[in-house]
Amino acid sequence: MAPVALATKELPEHVSHAGYRVVIAPSPKRIRAVFNGEVVADSTRALVMQETRLPWVYYFAREDVRMDLLARTDHRTNCPFKGNASYWTLTVADRSAANAVWSYEGAFDEASRVKDYVAFDWNSLDAWYADDDEMADQPRDREPEEDNPLVEWLIRDAWKARSSPDLVARLSDALVAAGFPLWRLRLLIRTLNPQLFGFTYTWQRDIGGIAESHATHAGLQSLQYRDSPFAPIFKGEGGIRRRLEGPDPRLDFPILKDLVEEGATDYVAMPLRFSDGQINIVVLVSDRPGGFSTEDLGHLHEVLPNLSRQFEAHAQRVSSLTLLRTYLGTNAGDRVMNGLVKRGDGEDMHAVIWISDLRGSTELADSLSRDDYLDTLNQFFDCVAGAVIEHGGEVLKFIGDAVLAIFAIDDPGQPRPDACTGALSAVHDARQRIAAVNQDRMAQNRPPLAFGTGLHRGNLTFGNIGTTKRLDFTVIGPAVNEVARIEALCKTLDEPVLMSAAFAESVAGELVSLGHHTLRGVRPKQEIFTLGPDATRRRET
Secondary structure, three states: OOOEOOOHHHOOOOOOOOOOOEEEEEOOOOEEEEEOOEEEEEEOOOEEEEEOOOOOEEEEOHHHEOHHHEEEEEEEEEEOOOEEEEEEEEEEOOEEEEEEEEEOOOOOHHHHHHOOOEEEOHHHOOEEEEOOEEEOOOOOOOOOOOOOHHHHHHHHOHHHOOOHHHHHHHHHHHHHHOOOOOOEEEEEEEOOOOOEEEEEEEEEOOOOOEEEEEEEOHHHHOHHHHOOOHHHHHOOOOOEEEEOOOOOOOOOOHHHHHHHHOOOOEEEEEEEEOOOOOEEEEEEEEOOOOOOOHHHHHHHHHHHHHHHHHHHHHHHHHHHHHHHHHHHOHHHHHHHHOOOOOOOOEEEEEEEEEEEEEOOHHHHHHHOOHHHHHHHHHHHHHHHHHHHHHOOOEEEEEEOOEEEEEEEEOOOOOOOOHHHHHHHHHHHHHHHHHHHHHHHHHHOOOOOOOEEEEEEEEEEEEEEEEOOOOEEEEEEOHHHHHHHHHHHHHHHHOOOEEEEHHHHOOOOOOEEEEEEEEEOOEEEEEEEEEEOOOOOOOOOO
């Protein structure tokens, strides 16, 4: 018998097509589903879900389904008005269809009729039958639908947003303009950041503007986070919907109690998935009696996949810039992000160049466990690089157990630029930090840390070097070579800090000259200075 299409009129009349709706009605015909030659569902009491702009979906009582052919998976999806769907993989003989079967085991009110019923992905199965007639296509409503007001906004306005906060503001305005009973909208976007788990953006009707806050990795261990609706969503358990009105609302998260006291009537938290599967969260709160309607949530749910790509584009830029700044330094990362990506791209600049080197690192590496040695290196970097950053410098790279940094000087003609003062302050700060760390280390019977630092001032080139496929954004030039030689003298002269004359004459305070010294590969001899208490002493080599 040739396949036929099931006409809309074969189902009972339902509500108007205006807006967005979900209609669940009994199928007037016996429905069978076939996979790999096996009838996997056969029912004369199937329910048909008709949802705006979507094909019909048949739901079967479990007694009418070959549940023995299904294996539950960890996959979950969320609908803000139907609930969270659990999934199964269907296997018949040598064929499987992954996550082709689902059920709303905790269905919300709008979908309560299909609670615990089972649905099959139409295209994953081989054949569908209504009575004895094979259905050629998945049935769908043929009547025209009213447009979703958010679609035009998504096409015409959303792309104009320049950042995630701007997009949150525009989305909030669009929802309110569409009659959405929105009181608060909150978005949590995860990011690649060594310190931050993500950024939170909040719009609230009676406050205005977008409030931005940071979620730290440490905060994920807090009781506040573990008791929040966010925790199960990030674990992949779907979304959260709580109606906050009535005599006995379900207030199973502390935040819900706070919202009730503030007058909230409805709470919806949904996963916002990026293309790589990353789960973010969007939260909607209403204070209107009755809360959100199916039409409200349906319109948003329809555009959410495309809206998530808009947020993903902004989030990827933030993550890219964060990673570039983390691995290259703030200025270098910004330059690369702004287009300096070719070999040879860069600029000439004047700066203080700083090199610090951990003393006795070979002995430490030989005597300590791998984890203890890495902890020791990070303690050293926290002290030295942390002081550099704190006082306005930029760490360019970690070279084994050494730190290369610069303090940019905007006006090379200035006799005592702030950058030089900042570098000297960073030296004192780093030494104080190391002293504090050493007190703890010695109390734990761990060897103390010592380091040498070389400081110089000069011209250099800040840009890309390397091969066409593997580049390094760094500083090069004679001044860089000279500061490396100056730092190497720290061991020879048994001094923790050495400075060139070019740097020494740029800072206020009493420094001590150690005389003129030959720097390997550099002519003529250079006068070298160190930190001193009160007097000036000279030593000729």
